[in-house]
Amino acid sequence: MKVELIHYWNSEDETDKPFFPKENDNFCINFQFLVGEKGKEGTEYFQVLICTPKWMLENEKDKKIISGHHRLIVFEYNQNDIVNYLKRYLANCSGNDWNEIIHKINNIARSDN
Numbered sequence: 064m065k066v067e068l069i070h071y072w073n074s075e076d077e078t079d080k081p082f083f084p085k086e087n088d089n090f091c092i093n094f095q096f097l098v099g100e101k102g103k104e105g106t107e108y109f110q111v112l113i114c115t116p117k118w119m120l121e122n123e124k125d126k127k128i129i130s131g132h133h134r135l136i137v138f139e140y141n142q143n144d145i146v147n148y149l150k151r152y153l154a155n156c157s158g159n160d161w162n163e164i165i166h167k168i169n170n171i172a173r174s175d176n
Contacts, residue, residue, distance in 0.1 A: 065157050066164055068150050069106050071096035073113075087139045089117040094135075094145065098153060098168065100161075107165060111135055111172035113145060133173045 073082050073092045084090035091114035097106040112134040119136070123129055137145065152171060158164040165174055 064159065064161075064164060065101045066098050066153050066168075067101050068146070068153055069097040069099045071146060071149070082142065084140050086117075088115050089121070090115060090140060091118045091122070096149060096172070098164075107161070107168075107174055109168055109172040109174050113137060113140075115139065133169075133171070135171065 071094065073094045082092070084092070091112055093110055094113045095108065095110045097108055099106040110133075114134060114136055115138060116136060119129060135145070135148070153168070156164050156167040158167065168174065
């Protein structure tokens with residue numbers, strides 16, 4: 064079973080319009096995406112926080128340890144790079160059933176399951 068990225072958006076912009084943060088190197092957004100089995104109907108919803116180190120230093124400096132679980136760290140905002148990263152990651156996620164695939168995707172993003 065192989066999966067692919069079907070659709071994506073972020074919490075700042077729930078439309079298909081391109082999103083641009085106020086500061087390219089200082090932001091944290093909730094990036095959401097749908098994944099489906101190649102060639103079949105049906106999707107699963109996932110979300111991941113995409114943050115810059117600068118944003119983390121300014122907003123989470125009181126924490127001594129920060130988990131990267133369900134969080135991607137980028138140095139600047141480039142939607143094409145983010146989408147291409149997700150596509151490459153998903154291309155390497157295969158399994159015998161949805162639960163196995165969801166478990167693999169949950170390494171970088173959170174699902175409702």
